[in-house]
Structures are given as structure tokens and as C-alpha cells.
Amino acid sequence: MWMQAGATVKCDVYSFGILLFEILGRRRNLDETAPESEQWFPKLVWVKYESGRLLEVVETCDGADEQDKKTADRMCEVAFWCVQQQPEARPPMGVVVKMLEGEMDIAPPANPFQHLMATPKVANMWTTVTSSVNTVSTGLGSQASLASSTFSSSRVHSACMV
Template identity: 40%
Template sequence: MDIAKGLTYLHEESRQKIFHLDIKPQNILLDEDFNAKISDFGLSKLIDKDKSQVVTMMRGTPGYLAPEWLSSIITEKVDVYSFGVVVLEMLCGRKNLDRSQPEEDMHLLDLFKRKEEEERLLDIVDKYNDDMQTHRAEVVEMMRVAVWCLQSDFSRRPSISVVVKVLEGSVDVQINLDYNFTTPVARRPITVAGHQGDAIGATTPLFASALSGPR
């Protein structure tokens, strides 16, 4: 909720729109009361209120990049996509890339899609979180919130303010969600983990997340 409300301020309430462009666990800090704070605006972009999209070079962290980055024409929905990845990581208690897992389970979105097809989403609820294990049905419902944020067609994703309303219980998650997540492939040098010009090969899938620490 704290993350979604923070993004709502950036997207809709500040004097200019702010696209963060690098939402990931390392850029979410907790204060002494465990309130979440969005940090590290090194890749963010200011957008005039009357504009809905912007053309920019691909930037961000592999694993959290929305498919539309391939076109270089992006909206605030790229942050919504990244938020969806973070939510799934929280619910499953693992990173979106875990090389300690068998090859078919390394990438969280691939594993999630397969478990959904098998109707076995309960298998990937965080096994080390007693509260989530006690309320697994609610966790699976929260997974649907993440899936809505991860729609390959950005126009089908909710605004982050609608996500807040879903979390508050005043809006229902959209039905007929698409679980065929599209993962972008870089075709030009991109900004990875804050280093301008780090080149990703044209055939390198960006779901292979290279995570950095706080900067």
C-alpha cells in the first residue's frame, strides 16, 4: 500500500508527473516503523501534466522492465508493471531470478504462468511466511492484483491510483486477465543498474534480472 500510494503521488499528485523508471526491491526502503519509502530517483523522468507518454531510451533494471520499452514510447504504466513484479516477489518470497532453482523455475514469471495453468498457485506462496501460509487464499487473490499490473498491453493495466483502491477494497480486480506475460528483449545499449551504456545483446532476455544494491 505504501509503495502504491507513493507512486500515485508521483504519477498524479505532484506538480509534474514523475516516472520513477526503476521500481525494484532495492529502491524501496523501510523506516523504523516499517513504512515503505520509494528511493533512488536517478533514472526518473519529469513529464508535463498534459502529456500521457514520452519517448526515451530504455532504462531501468532487467527483470522489472515492461514490454513497451522496446518501442521507447512509455507511459507511467511502466512503473505499474515493475510494481507488479515486486508484489509477486513479496508474495512468493523470492527474487524474480533465482539461479539456485532448477532451470525451469529460475524465472518467477515463467514459474507463475506454469503454476496458474496447472491451477497450483498455492505451491508458490512464500513457504517461510506463516501469515501468508495461514491466509493462502488471500495471497492468491493478491497475485491477481500483480497479474493485472503485469498485462503485456499497457492499456489493460490499471493506473496505480486504481491499484490503491483495489488494496483498500473499494475496487475489484479486472476479470479475463492475460497470463501470457511478454518479456522485452533489448535491441540497443540500455541503462542497467545506473550505468549508462551497458550493452545488452539483441537476443538477451531481460527477465534475467541483474540486481544491484542501493545507490
């Protein structure tokens, strides 16, 4: 029950993009034995693509010529379009076929893994935690205030540890 809405056409396009990566690299898209930065192949391909070193990750056969390299680049760009994070940004399968066959030009793809690479900007709300101290106006005075303060602090600490 991981997918409540069921499979869609856009899921098929995404899966096809992953398949293109696996064909290009001659490996599965996830390799847990690889170093962490190289475990998920599509993300590694993007990093190499962005830096102009795509051929480092694309397994070429002996004797690959310039046309083979262009085909690999084309497949890679199509795969990036297929695995865009937002389903609406993925092309329909008919367009994917036309791009692969060279009938359509391929616009430079947007980074489909931006959501995985960006450092999240989260405000650190725990640096300004203040405890509310309930003072009991019986004869206990500061001891009741101290006990209440200690209890509030330990609750905040426990909540952070969960």
C-alpha cells in the same frame, strides 16, 4: 539508453507488479541458480496459477489461515494485471490500490506471458532453397555451371550460419 522514451506511469505499474511477485514468493523475480523452468518467478507463478496450484509457489508463514490465502490470491491476480505485455492493458495505480484493498472485484487476468510461452509459427523457408545457376557460354560449359552452383550454395550456407 535502453529506454529511449523514458520511464512512464505504465512502467511504474509493471515494476509494482514485479514487486508484488517478489513479496508473494519471498524471492527475487530472477534466480539463475534455479532450474530453467523456475528461473523467472512471475512466469512460474502463472503456470501454477493456471493449474490451480498457486500455493506451491507462495511462501506462507506458519499458521496462515484462509484469509491469508485469499489475500495471496488477490495479490497474485493484481500482479498479473500489472505485468501485462501491452502497457494499455495495465490498470492505473489508483485501480491497483482499490483491487488490493478489496474495494474492487478483480476480473480473471489474461496470460501476461503468452508471448513467451507460445511456440512461434515460422515457415521454414530454407527447405525449398534453390540456387540459380549462371551458365557461361564459353568453352567451359558444365564446369562453369558447377562452379557457379557451388558458389551460390556456399553463400546460402554461410548466410545460415551467421
